[in-house]
Amino acid sequence: MTPGQQAETLAQRYLEQQGLTFVERNVRYPFGEIDLVMRHQKYWVFVEVKYRSANQFGGALQALSKAQIGRIRKAASHYLQIQRLDVPCRFDVVAMDEGQIQWLVDAF
Secondary structure, three states, X not given: OOXXXXXXXXXXXXXXXXXXXXXXXXXXXXXXXXXXXXXEOOEEEEEEEEEEOOOOOXXXXXXXXXXXXXXXXXXXXXXXXXXXXXXXXXXXXXXXXXXXXXXXXXXX
């Protein structure tokens, strides 16, 4: 298991402990990827997991670019269309730096 896959597993467990329900993982399209799809109350939550083993390049939160946000939004829109879902959704980020977890609800 790669460090990224381990981070996604830890993020999933953490979010489940916070009351979210797991739906799907690593949803990939040619134009974008969703790390985790979860449910939280009435929301479908698309989660981007960011992991950095060291802060020398700015940490996990700084690793999320505008282009990447655009790809995640496009992938989520496509996911909702394919699943025929007309539901409220949000985009969360789980950032992991040196063993610490930060959960940003409705991050973008």
